[in-house]
Every structure is written in structure tokens, then in C-alpha cells.
Amino acid sequence: MATLMLNSLAIAIYLAATAYLALRLYQGRTVGREWLLGAVSLALLAHGAGLYHLLVLPDVLELGFFRVSSLLFWVINLVVLLSCARKPLHNLFVLLLPLSTLGIVASLLGSGTNPIVLSYSLATHVLLSILAYSLLTIATLQALLLAWQNHQLKHHQPSGRVRLLPPLQTMESLLFEMLWAGHILLTLSILSGFIFLDDLFAQHLAHKTIFSIAAWIIYSVLLWGRHQLGWRGYTAIRWTLGGFALLMLAYFGSKLVLELILA
Structure with a gap:
């Protein structure tokens, strides 16, 4: 009962905040x-409290597909919230909060399928992976906002909603700051997998490993292109979205197949 009440409270606040933020942005008014x-x-x-009750069971952690989806959004929201202290990222919540609501609903309705016990070494790998995915998800949302801002400015439609966003140069700088941080964590995640996992290319991990390395290559090329060739605008946005698509295939695609299709 406590689990349901806590998660329901989170859903209610997420939805109220989403409605407020969306209305303010639609009206072109400053967000409180x-x-x-x-x-x-x-x-x-x-x-977080509701998620704790869902994840932490006696002697095991429930890390099934739906539960981890909710955890991922919790981490993403926390990172954005902390980053808002020095960066104007609060408008990202207009996309994050409704997705977080869906994540919570899925975690409540989806049955647990993969309870496991984590060693400290494996927990380190999992934590690095979640942090990497979270930061790169935020970077992807930033890229989508940047694409919309670019489109509005190039078509000479500087509406009030666009003026609520930071200048284009600031938005691009924020994007690449998050990409660098996410890329470093992704690198550490892949390295920790090779160190701590017995066989990273075992049958149930091979596709995840390949897609993760492919995403790492995409992000590496993007960051190289930014540093050496000055990539920006739609070029940077397309590479960011491509890397994110591979990363999501690596994690959610593998868990979807293993836990829901082949289960």
C-alpha cells in the first residue's frame, strides 16, 4: 500500500508540474x-521512496525491464534538477516529467521478471551504465530542443516560446558539455564491463556489448568532429540522435527481447 501511495503521489506531482510548465511555454510566459x-x-x-520499495527486496534487487525504466527516469530527473543550480535546463522537464509518469506506471503494472543479487563490482558497472545512459538521454533531449530552436530561427519565427530558451550558442555549449560527461561515463561503463563481467560477449550480452561500443564510436566521432571540424547545428543533432538510438537498442532492446519476448 505504501508503495502504491508514494508512486501515485509522484505521478500526481509530475502531471501537475507538466501541465504548469507546458501552459507557461505555450503562452510564452516566464516559468516560475x-x-x-x-x-x-x-x-x-x-x-525515490516508492522505487526503493519496488527494487529492494529481501536479499535481492529487482532489476527487471519496467523497474529499471523507472529508475532511469528518476536518475535523469535528479541530474537535471542538480544541474539547474548553474544551468538553464528546467525546460527539459516538459519532456521528462510525462515520460517519468509513464515509467512509474509501467513499473507498477509490469511484473518483476529478473531479481538478481549484485556484487559490489557488478553494482559499479550497473551504476556507471545508468549514469551514462541518464546523461546521454539528457543530451538527446537538449539536442531535440536545439533542433526546434534552430528550425524556428531559420524560418524567422522567433516566437515567445523560443525566447524563453537560452541563446543558441549557450544551448550548443550545454549540449556538448553533457555529451562529454556522458561519453566519459559510457567509456568507464564499457571498461568496467570488460573487467568485472566474466564474458562480456556471452550470448545474452553480445548484442548489448556490440551496440554499446557502436554508440561509443558514434559519440567519439561527434566529439572529434566538434573539436577538429567545428561541427554544430543539425550535424551535431543528427549524430547525437544516432548515438542515442544505438544506446537504447543496447540496453532496452536487449532487455525487451530477453525478458519479454524470449521469457
Whole structure:
């Protein structure tokens, strides 16, 4: 009962904050940043407590497909919330909060399928992976906002909603800061997998490993292109989305096949 109440409270706050933020952006009005961040903080407390009851079972961690989806959104929201202290990222919540709501609903409705016991070494690998995916997800959302901002400015439609975003150069700088941080964590995640896992190319891990390395290559080329060739705009956006698509295939694609299709 406590699990349901906590997750329901998180859903209610997420939806209220989404409605407020979407209405403000639609009207082209300034968002009450303190109010929004306070609401998200409260929702994260409820979401985290409810998630704890879903994940932590006696002697095992429930890391099934739906539960990890909810955990991933919790980490992403927390990273964005902390980053808002020095970066104007709060508008990302207009996309994150409804997705987080869906993640919570799925975690409540989806039955647990993969309870496992984690050693400290394996837990390190899992934590690095979740942090890497979280930061690169935020970077992808930033890229989508950047694409919309580029489109509006190139078509001479600088509406009030666009003016609520930081300048284009600032948006690009934020994108590449997050890409660098996510790329470093992804590198550490892949390396820790080779160190801590007995056989990273075992049958149930081969596709995940291949897609993760492919995503790492895409992000590496993008960051090289930015440094050496000055890539920006739609070129940077397309490479960011391509790397993210491979990363999602690596994680969610593998878990979807193993836990829901082949189960």
C-alpha cells in the first residue's frame, strides 16, 4: 500500500508540474523556476521512496525491464534538477516529467521478471551504465530542443516560446558539455564491463556489448568532429540522435527481447 501511495503521489506531482510548465511555454510566459524545481524535488522524494520499495527486496534487487525504466527516469530527473543550480535546463522537464509518469506506471503494472543479487563490482558497472545512459538521454533531449530552436530561427519565427530558451550558442555549449560527461561515463561503463563481467560477449550480452561500443564510436566521432571540424547545428543533432538510438537498442532492446519476448 505504501508503495502504491508514494508512486501515485509522484505521478500526481509530475502531471501537475507538466501541465504548469507546458501552459507557461505555450503562452510564452516566464516559468516560475523556484516553484517548478520545488515541485520536482518533492516528486523525486516520493518517486525515490516508492522505487526503493519496488527494487529492494529481501536479499535481492529487482532489476527487471519496467523497474529499471523507472529508475532511469528518476536518475535523469535528479541530474537535471542538480544541474539547474548553474544551468538553464528546467525546460527539459516538459519532456521528462510525462515520460517519468509513464515509467512509474509501467513499473507498477509490469511484473518483476529478473531479481538478481549484485556484487559490489557488478553494482559499479550497473551504476556507471545508468549514469551514462541518464546523461546521454539528457543530451538527446537538449539536442531535440536545439533542433526546434534552430528550425524556428531559420524560418524567422522567433516566437515567445523560443525566447524563453537560452541563446543558441549557450544551448550548443550545454549540449556538448553533457555529451562529454556522458561519453566519459559510457567509456568507464564499457571498461568496467570488460573487467568485472566474466564474458562480456556471452550470448545474452553480445548484442548489448556490440551496440554499446557502436554508440561509443558514434559519440567519439561527434566529439572529434566538434573539436577538429567545428561541427554544430543539425550535424551535431543528427549524430547525437544516432548515438542515442544505438544506446537504447543496447540496453532496452536487449532487455525487451530477453525478458519479454524470449521469457
